[in-house]
Amino acid sequence: MIEAIIFDFGDIFINLDKPATFEGLKKLGLSEWNDDLDYLNHQFEMGKISKDDFLSGIQKHCPNATTEEILKTWNAILLDFPLYRLEFLQMLTQKYRLFLLSNTDAIHIEKFQKKTGETFYTDFYRCFEHVYFSYEIGMRKPNVDIYEYVLNNHSLVAEKTLFVDDKQENTDAAKTIGLNVWNLQVGEEDVVELFEKMIIK
Template sequence: MINTIIFDFGDVFVNLEKERSLDQFRQLGLAGPNDELLALNDEFERGRISENQFMDGFRKHLPEADMEAIRTAWNSIIGDFPLERLEFLQLLSHKYRLFLLTNTDAIHIRQFEELVGESFASAFYQCFEKVYYSYEMGMRKPETEIFNYIIRKHDLSPRRTLFVDDKKENCDAAEQCGLQVWNLQPGVEDVVHLFDKKIL
């Protein structure tokens, strides 16, 4: 019997507009992600580099773009957060121990909070026993250590813990740690239909 759920954030609760972000970067002159920028993002999501260092890395590839235009393009990936998902989460919080575990950065979190407003963001965060951001932990999914850390920290039983994420590699890593998983498919499935999966 599941008594704990660890949720991902992007494309589970908040919709991600990946194509919109790519389009905005194309308009600034960036054809698409490259190895250097992907490595930079990895470092930023681990909290190993500052916001300014991250932005300076982008400016190397977009020397004509100003910092605000780059930040706007970067943040354009953050989409809407349907109210029904928050309401569903609030119901779950009365029955299960809930945690949030997301690979993210400080820029995106600020953007999310500004978009939804203080009241909505507060209601969302209050659903969780603890919110875990990769940039504060110094780790990222799909590293197994990030799951083991939470299991140890909160004395969780892996077989009674469900992990919900839209990325297969993250779910595979969670399974290696003994967690139950739901690899949610954005655009096909919605977190509010969790009970239809017959997992809980």
């Protein structure tokens, strides 16, 4: 019997346009997304470097772009957050312990909050017993330690906990420590179909 649900954020609740940022950076002069940028992104997502260091790191690959242009392009990934998903989440709070676990960075969260407004994002965060952003806790999925961290912090039993994420590598890792998982297929499934897709009581 499922007692708790851990949700990802991007493409689970807020819609994302993942190619938008890369396409935008290409227009700013980036030739390709490489290992250096991947490392830079992971460091920023784990809060290991500052916003300014992150933006200047990208600027080295787009020397003719301003930091303002890079910032705008970095946030191009963020689309809308449909109200019906928030309403579904609010309904779930009556029956389950809910947690948010997201690989994200300070820039994206600041933009999300500004875009949706204080009332909306407060109502959203209030649905969760705890909100975990990778840049605040210094860990990121799919490393197993991040799942164990959440489970241990709240005395959750893996076999009684469901983890919902759109990335296969993340759900595969969660499965190795006994978590129930739903690898949501973006564009084909919606989080509000939880009860149709997952047999949970």
